[in-house]
Amino acid sequence: MRQLRRGLHRAWEWVGVHALFGHGKELELMHRAMGFATLALVTLAPLLIVVAAADPLVRGGFAAWLADGMGLSGKSARALTIVISPPHNVIGTTSVWSGVLLAVFGVSFGGSVQNGYERIWALPPGRWHRIWRQATWLIALMAYLYQEVQTRTALHGFARISLSSATGLVFFWWGQHFLLGGQVRWRSLLPGAVATMIGLGGLRAFSSLVFTPLIVTNALSYGAVGTVLVVESWLIGVGFVVYGGALFGRWFCEHHWMPGQRHTTAEEPAGGPGGEEPPAGAGGEEPTVDE
Template sequence: MNRHRGVWAASTGGAVKRWRRGLHRAWEWLRVGALFAHGRELELMHRAMGFATLALVTLAPLLIVVAAADPLVRGGFASWLTDGMGLSGRSARVITDVISPPRKVIGTTSVWSGVLLAVFGVSFGGSVQNAYERIWGLASGPWHRVWRQATWLVALTAYLYQEVATKNALHGGQRITLSTLSGVAFFWWGQRFLLGGQVHWRSLLPGALATVLGLAGLRAFSHLVFTPLIVTNALSYGAVGTVLVVESWLIGVGFVIYGGALFGRWFTDHHWTPTHDHRDDEEESG
């Protein structure tokens, strides 16, 4: 009896050791540790918080004016925000009440104010560009490449606009397909463009795919968690509570955008192509 127990214990212990060795080899092959180390080096959460702050202070006012001037999409910037967060019902109405009505916004905004909002929006694009450069280990681009940041900002606005404009025109699988394709195209092109063509298209594709998947997951999380939280915070803290929830969501957006690009760099270096292959031999001019 004791002999059988000893044989069983030995076989079990051998299986556990083999399982541990296999797990260790899988961990080494995946090189997940390198991904976390790069995230700490980049200060990913800190950058995500900076992304949220700049988005709320510089990008949101510009989008409010753009949405208010659009005669085709009703609801103004509030409809943009609630669609992105996946909100509906009472939580969507709370967000709408916090955002200024479109007519009031467009009536109190001068041409000079619009120019200032555009300049501030470009600074937001510069922050995203700097994060991408840090992720890919590139030197900061010269100041005269600010036109790239401005162009990227226009493309971002167009991307967000089509997301909202297709809300009522398309449903179900059609909208999901369009959102996925347009999202991959924007984040794929956006990295390439802001980096001045220094990184090959092929190396940037995994990051674009990871970003779109992350944003889809964040939207589902927002629908489940932030929908009741917005109503609760609005009752407890008023408009300030609602803004805090929106700011938390923006932190998540920043984390996904930078984290997606970071994942793309890690995947490219360790599982797609050698490190020295991800850069183009020649930069684009400008």
């Protein structure tokens, strides 16, 4: 019986699930996912609405983008379109100053994602002049979402799944490395990107099964507010997957893939990891005292 307990304890220690839950608690994963959803709805969605309205190739505007991301179709997609679709003159009424403000708000969303990645990898916050990284990441995000919508009508079945998986893997792999300023090795970030794509695939399947009927029911019961609540719930799931995937990737590297190896590339300060000079006599000969 004791041997069985010891074996189970060793197996539990080897799996290291308790460490994963501990990291998630320290990160406040659910709280951060809710912040992700709020910022996405307040800062990113208005920018995407303008970008989608300016696209001459895709009809339906931002509502089509959102319905495709959530895996909605039929009545649920139409209910979402009624609430989300902007007026036809959204481009004409958007001034240059409004466009600048939308871009600034979008960059703040990128800064929030960057801060989340830094917390996951226990890195110091990036300096304010690294805002160009957030802006570049935001442009890449819009390009990634745009190609996802474009392939909706061009490809179907396995071909689209393969392309979406490949481009998503590249984006989230590159996105972590870029926002972190190259402080984490490429190979250490790969498991997190894979976990993120698997999580987004599962979330899409869950959305098509649960949110598809729920969004119609809420639209009939609560009107536009009910539809927005479903969208916000889906965004919380996206935030949970984005941060949770990166967190899982770090845990997987430290416990199973590359245990005991250093994953960051930042140079340590002089005097060791703590940046302090060793005390006199430490690691060497004891100081002599003149008599």
